[in-house]
Amino acid sequence: MSTYTETQLDALRELANIGSGQAAAALSTMLGHPVDISVPTAAAMELADAVAVAGEADASCHGILVPIVGDFEAAVVLLVPDDDAQQLCDVYGLDPHSEDGASFLQEIGNILGTSYINVLAEMCGMDMEPAPPQxxxxxxxxxxASVLLARDETADMALVLDSALTVEGRPCSLSFLLIPAGGGVHELLGRIGVA
Amino acid sequence: MPPELPARMGEWVIGTEPGTVLCCIGLGSCIGLALIDRRTRMAGLAHVMLPEAPASTGTRPSQPDKFADHAVPNLIAAMIERGSARHRLEAVLVGGAQMFRSEPSRPGLSSRDIGARNEAAVREQLGKARIPVRAAATGGGKGRSMRVHVPAGEVVYKEAAGLPITLLEADADTLRMAA
Structure with missing residues (x-):
């Protein structure tokens, strides 16, 4: 069972802040609109609580999974409510429920996930590669729940780094979660000197 | 609206009070296992997350009921303690989907398809206890929610943005046997 000190959670929050800042800049270039990020939260929670704080369990939303492989195994998950996905897709005149809309959302996942992970990889000197988004x-x-369980079958707690992105001029926001698998986090914390 | 009694991830609940609705909301690779006793009009619902507890540790896992090999026998025992009997229990399974394509597996893991392994593990435990599976909506790639109505034992599930589908009719067997 993994627990983290306040110092470690602060360090993870700072990593998330830099990573999501980079991701927001990339999304802003893609959409041609300024993108704001919230101050990220970092928390280790029981799996059931991690799901509960994310929102209503039966609310329909678009989920974009970017698996991270290499020295550091993790998942980047974007959760986009339907209205917000509609707003994003409207930029290119697409329907989020069409094939083109889904591939546009996949591309958003790709850009956000890649820019976020590249920053982490650079700062920690670890090999991290995003796999194709789904x-x-x-x-x-x-x-x-499916993403959390597939990451780590032995964990009782999940570490979730959560940032919200808001696209200016388009009333839309999405949650951006980084969910590391078990041991990788401690390796990562060691690299930045807060093991 | 009748009071809903949710089984959260890794927990089970038992309903005996008429009008109670047991529910599992947002089942992905998890399995919602409903056990119905039509005689005592009692129902149990477990939200199973994983097939089996890791064997190596030797200690009792901190949340045993997230694993099929603990949750299923524990729920059966708790229902018997409240006046049910093993031979009257009927099972309904919902969930066990694979929402994302499996990724390259890590060493030591036979398959990343947790949904299918969860279903197999729950069925194995039910087989050991000789409890028949009356209906199932499992596998596929969509998440599901399920509700079990006490006292009639009706089991209903739905997929995201879908319509409710009845898996087990209210007192179906009792009616059939009386006819």
Whole structure:
């Protein structure tokens, strides 16, 4: 069972802040609109609580999974409510439920996930590679529980780094979660000197 | 709206009070296992997350009921303690989906398809206890929510943005046997 000190959670929050800042800049270039990020939260929670704080378990949303492989195994998950996905897709005149809309959301996942992970990899000197993103439209609880369980079958606690991105001029926001698998986090904390 | 009694991830609940609705919301690779006793009009619902507790540790896992090999026998025992009997229990399974394509597996893991392994593990435990599976909505790639109505034992599930589908009719067997 993994627990983290306040110092470690602060360090993870700072990493998330830098990573999501880079991701927001990349999304802003893609959409041609300024993108704001919230101050990220970092918390270690029981799996059931991690799902509960993300939102209503049966709320339908678009889930974009970007698996991270290499020295550091993790998942980047974007949760986008349907109205917000509609706003994003409107930029290019797409329907989020069409094939083109899904591939546009996949591309957003790709850009956000890649820029976030590249920053982490550079700062920690670890090898991290994003795998091709997958997009589903489903119940929030089902998406998140499936991702959390697939990461680490032995963990009782999940570490979730959460940032919210807001696109200016388009009333839309999305949650951006980084969910590391078990041992990788301690390796990462060691590299930045807060093991 | 009748009071809902949710089984959260890694927990089980038992309903005996008429009007109670047991529910599992947002099942992905998890399995919602409903056990129905039509005689005592009692129902149990477990939200199973993983197939089996890791064997190596030797100690009792901190949340045993997230594993099928603990949750299923524990729920059966708790229902018997409240006046049910093993031979009257009927099972309904929902969930066990694979929402994302499996990724390259890590060493030591036979398969990343946790949903299918969860279903197999729950069925194995039910087989050991000789409890029949009356209906199931499992596998596939979509998340599901399920509700079990006490006292009639009706089991209903739905997928995201879908319509409710009845898996087990209210008192179906009792009616059939009486006819």
């Amino acid at each position: 997009v589903v439209y489903d119940m929030l609880g089902a998406i998140l």
